[in-house]
Amino acid sequence: MSRNFELRCPNCRVVVRLGTPACPKCGGNLEVFYRNLEFTECEGRGVWRFSSVLPTPSSPVSLGEGSTPLIAAKRLGDRVGLENLYLKDESRNPTGSFTDRGAAVVVSWTLELGLNSVSCRTSGDVAASLAAYCARAGIACCASPGYMMDRYRLYQFMLYGGRLGSPKKGAYVVRHSDPLLVEGYKTISYEVALSLGEVDAVIVPTGSGALLYALWKGFREAAATGMIAREPRMIAVQESTCAPVVRAFERSLGEPLRIGDAGSCLAVEICDPSPARGREALMALRESGGSAVAVEPSDVLAWIGLLAELEGVIAEPAAAAGIASLPVLVEKGVLERSSRVVAIVTGAGLKDPRSLLASLRRSRRIGPTKLMILRVLRERGSIHAYAVWRELRRRGLNLTKPAVYQNLWIMERGGLVKSKIRGRRRVYELTEEGWRVCETAES
DSSP states (O other): OOOSSSETTTTTOEEEOOOOOOOOOOOOOOOEESSSSSOOSSSSSGGGGGGGGSSSOOOOOOSSSSOOOOEEEEHHHHHHHSSSSEEEGGGGGSSSSSSHHHHHHHHHHHHOOOOOOEEEEEOOHHHHHHHHHHHHHOOOEEETSSSSSOOOHHHHHHHHOOOOEEEOOEEEEETTOOHHHHHHHHOOOOOOOHHHHHHHHHEOOSSHHHHHHHHHHHHHHHTTTTTTTOEEEEEEHHHSSOHHHHHHHHHHHHHOOOOOGGGGGGGGGGGOOOTTTHHHHHHHHHHOEEEEEEOOOOHHHHHHHHHHHHSSBBHHHHHHHHHHHHHHHHHHHOOOOTTTEEEEOBBBBBGOEEEEEEEHHHHHHHOHHHHHHHHHHHHHHHHEHHHHHHHHHTTEEEEEEEHHHHHHHHHHTTSSSEEEEEEEEEEEEEEHHHHHHHHEEEE
């Protein structure tokens, strides 16, 4: 079969065969290059709808991945100060993660190359996706011991027939840096471009850096083929406990800093102290004029619940980290109110029930910060969030404005606070239950 692509090292220009793990000359990551990139939409749904811009085998494997909803998130946008906010809900993929897109391409080419097994040197969602697509293709899938995988994703991996152990001889070995994964992930960009045209910014929960780089590659290709006139800014989001890409971006470095402890992370799918595509992710941030931000685990927990209540989307912690960044980015002026923004919901929250329970517990807990906010509202009456923030600072509590908004929203969900629009601003006041909590705390 004639191929319109080649696998090449972008640094050395060395061309290698598919399945080569890294450049044999410099050891760098490899990339798929197309000789004549032209987009022609194919019939059907999913990633193979973009066969003209993919390395397409003769018999593609599919479980119906891709063609995920692009949700106009008006209620969430109102809360964070964005008029044109959209959620690309990748939790609707077959295994509940965007990684299904990459797995479809990898497993298809495993068959095309005449191999009968896949070996995952990856963690979590990638391994689960590969196991599912291997099951569909009727080939074996194993994961190398020692790669971090939380309990629930391990169960998912094993239910699909995956096993832990050394790879079979001649298996296709998959790492987070695999260029075929990148090609599958980039189809998200094509779907966004077809649905919305140009967007101003894309919010990307970032672990290995593969998703962020893939999206940037997809948008660049979409612009090169005339599908869109310009590329969006890429914005990386990581958890503060493990943020090597964010910290490197803040210091204008070209390589991710080897910092952070993945074992202490809540959002395990984006906690990678040594991101395999970190260099490419930083390049994408620079080239797109983008930004990077780290969010606190407590904010991630809060936004799991807030996103579910505002938009009906139960997201994994990694995706909630992206949502948690929005008020911070608006406050810093990185995003303007009129910006057209797409936030990638990377995966389903139902894959991580412990985090869902932790989010519920947090929303019901009344700590000293929430109690002080309730007292401010009791004393000042109906006031807007900025006035609450200013009064808290006067009393010696130095919260950020996004943290104040977040606490108000959580207490509104819990029935302690209610809000209404007065003029052009939202104001908050105590409910009867809020009054009761204040009085009980002081009795």
